[in-house]
Amino acid sequence: MTDTAVRRAARGIRSLLPSTADYRDLRRTWRGDLVAGITAGVVALPLALAFGVSSGAGAASGLVTAIIAGLVAAVFGGSNVQVSGPTGAMVVVLAPIIATHGLGALAVVGLLAGLMVLAAGVLRLGRAVTFIPWPVIEGFTLGIAVIIFLQQVPSAVGVPATEGANAVIGAVDAVMRASWPDAAWSLAVVAAVAAIMLIAPRLHRLVPGSLVGIIVVTVIAAVTGLPVATIGALPSGLPMPAVPVIAPEAFASLLLPAATVAALAAIESLLSARVAASISDTGPYDADRELVGQGLASIASAAFGGMPATGAIARTAVNVRTGGRTRLAAIAHAVLLAGMVALGATVVGAIPLAALSGVLMVTAARMIPAATVRTVLGSTRADAAVFIGTAIITVSVDLITAVLVGVAVAAFLALRSVARSSGVHREELPAPAEPGDERVALFRLEGALFFGAAERMLERVAALRDVDVVIIRMSQLQLLDATGAQVITELIHALERRGVTVLVKGIQGRHLELARRVGVIDSLRDRRHLFDELPAAVEHARSHVRRAAAAGGRSARPAVG
Structure with a gap:
């Protein structure tokens, strides 16, 4: 010592x-x-x-x-x-x-x-x-x-x-x-x-x-x-003190x-x-x-x-x-x-x-x-x-x-209340709108994404159809545990297998190490699909859609990068 x-x-x-x-x-x-x-x-x-x-x-x-x-x-x-x-x-x-x-x-x-x-x-x-x-x-x-x-x-x-x-x-x-x-x-x-x-x-x-x-x-x-x-x-x-005897x-x-x-x-x-x-x-x-x-x-x-x-x-x-x-x-x-x-x-x-x-x-x-x-x-x-x-x-x-x-x-009851206060909200892309924006889904995670709420997010996003790119905003996420990070990892894998490119925006510094250890970062098709700012993520998503359209229509898989 x-x-x-x-x-x-x-x-x-x-x-x-x-x-x-x-x-x-x-x-x-x-x-x-x-x-x-x-x-x-x-x-x-x-x-x-x-x-x-x-x-x-x-x-x-x-x-x-x-x-x-x-x-x-x-x-x-x-x-x-x-x-x-x-x-x-x-x-x-x-x-x-x-x-x-x-x-x-x-x-x-x-x-x-x-x-x-x-x-x-x-x-x-x-x-x-x-x-x-x-x-x-x-x-x-x-x-x-x-x-x-x-x-x-x-x-x-x-x-x-x-x-x-x-x-x-x-x-x-x-x-x-x-x-x-x-x-x-x-x-x-x-x-x-x-x-x-x-x-x-x-x-x-x-x-x-x-x-x-x-x-x-x-x-x-x-x-x-x-x-x-x-x-x-x-x-x-007062009586005299004595040590209590503990029989085996x-x-x-x-x-x-x-x-x-x-x-x-x-x-x-x-x-x-x-x-x-x-x-x-x-x-x-x-x-x-x-x-x-x-x-x-x-x-x-x-x-x-x-x-x-x-x-x-x-x-x-x-x-x-x-x-x-x-x-x-x-x-x-x-x-x-x-x-x-x-x-x-x-x-x-x-x-x-x-x-x-x-x-x-x-x-x-x-x-x-x-x-x-x-x-x-x-x-x-x-x-x-x-x-x-x-x-x-x-x-x-x-x-x-x-x-x-x-x-x-x-x-x-407290966990149930926190889980109910957590949300997965689909948002409109920032104006001005561009052709092909309907092929991009922007989701904002807020509140707490932990074992009591993570499954709901998986079900909501996994049900998406007719999109080429999904942007997951995590900057408003207050709580993330290992279960929540694992659900995000599984979600990214599931969407990528369907040909949907996933972009992640705004992982907070306090969540970054957990996200890295559980595999959120590695599950992305490219490290460049991790963004700090929303405008950059949206522009990257729109460029994917444009390249997909130029390559021959909606069935084409967007190029990496």
């Missing part, structure tokens, strides 16, 4: 690591960062508890994730304002994994997923998320919201969830198994929390409705002795679930960082470094018994809107949560599970605004179909399948 390559590699590694530049604005923004961090921590506490319980990992695991992963991602991630921790999308993926493989698989899945995300960042795959279309993103967000809401139905009616069941089936089964009127107490708790969360922002936008709602119903439940299930005992501090027989069965978790962690974190960059003035984010930070966060979380983490869009938005401008805000958020665990574990354990269900139900309802749904559905029929299809597959199958199918369908 040369010295230049070594220096380039060293610069690449340094760009993925923390630096003093991450905190260059700290002297100016530290007060706002602390306020934003405290606010984000207050908002994160009930969500961390709720997501931990909903995933099957437990409330303590949710708190550990918010603290450990939130701190590591804040220091090593690629966004100055991203707040990370457990999220609803991750819960949707983790719940069936824990139900199938047991709670003991959580640390292994977190470790493997973290390593995969870390590797993606080191390999510079961060910008891949930009290839996911907007309708797909909104579709799987809607699907996640539906799943999260349905997953809360068992706790909302006071019955255990059915392990491994689809969210729709589990919700229906829970309602059928509910013991009435006892279930009314749990529903009352859910309704009270939801009402407070909806009313609180109208009083003041900074009032943490979820935390206020949980405090109110917890106090009422404790004073009145309501017959509702609670979180239960929590540790008063479990490795193969957990590899695919870990890949699913890793894909989701990468997608959601990068989307959240992108949203944060669009609503803040803290500069762009580094997508590759963000993956490195999120990978390290999930690895650290797994070592402490937590869940895989992702960037959290809602908490990140709260951070930005309350003044967060540097990484200090996300660090303060994690430190505040750690203090809450140390000082208030007993109080937290008294929170009714139904209260957490209320928080998540309202959170799910807010995940995708009605205005966004109307916008997507009102855009184009293709985008609306991708949006609805992605949401349905998310709910009925899983997130990763939904994203893959959504991207594939969106790509197919």
Whole structure:
């Protein structure tokens, strides 16, 4: 390896690591960062508890994730304002994994997923998320919201969830198994929390409705002795870290679930960082470094018994809107949560599970605004179909399948649209007209000539009759792939075999090398049949027709040159 390559590699590694530049604005923004961090921590506490319980990992695991992963991602991630921790999308993926493989698989899945995300960042795959279309993103967000809401139905009616069941089936089964009127107490708790969360922002936008709602119903439940299930005992501090042990027989069965978790962690974190960059003035984010930070966060979380983490869009938005401008805000958020665990574990354990269900139900309802749904559905029929299809597959199958199918369908529809916008147009020869012009066909190719549109051009031009010369104008062609170049080559061969001379005008410089490699140039009867200007090509075509007529009529083959 040369010295230049070594220096380039060293610069690449340094760009993925923390630096003093991450905190260059700290002297100016530290007060706002602390306020934003405290606010984000207050908002994160009930969500961390709720997501931990909903995933099957437990409330303590949710708190550990918010603290450990939130701190590591804040220091090593690629966004100055991203707040990370457990999220609803991750819960949707983790719940069936824990139900199938047991709670003991959580640390292994977190470790493997973290390593995969870390590797993606080191390999510079961060910008891949930009290839996911907007309708797909909104579709799987809607699907996640539906799943999260349905997953809360068992706790909302006071019955255990059915392990491994689809969210729709589990919700229906829970309602059928509910013991009435006892279930009314749990529903009352859910309704009270939801009402407070909806009313609180109208009083003041900074009032943490979820935390206020949980405090109110917890106090009422404790004073009145309501017959509702609670979180239960929590540790008063963080557990000691330990390296997860991967048994050889479990490795193969957990590899695919870990890949699913890793894909989701990468997608959601990068989307959240992108949203944060669009609503803040803290500069762009580094997508590759963000993956490195999120990978390290999930690895650290797994070592402490937590869940895989992702960037959290809602908490990140709260951070930005309350003044967060540097990484200090996300660090303060994690430190505040750690203090809450140390000082208030007993109080937290008294929170009714139904209260957490209320928080998540309202959170799910807010995940995708009605205005966004109307916008997507009102855009184009293709985008609306991708949006609805992605949401349905998310709910009925899983997130990763939904994203893959959504991207594939969106790509197919986009290619079809591009193919339809491509054209092969026959044009009149430039004035003044000359005798024999009817023996010359001038075609203009425009748009994209690729595998989705090339065959149409072949059929159109190959159907020509009663012409001696065909001029193919390629100067307006925006996209040419190997299939398109091969079709042009086949077309030239077919016309030449019929005695029709083909002239090619205006191959763009960016297409010339491909045209040469595939054989477009070599397929011409003479290299002089390649032109840069239309007048020269037309005059050459007319001279062919004149020579053919002088040689004895239309049946004579035009001379070369």
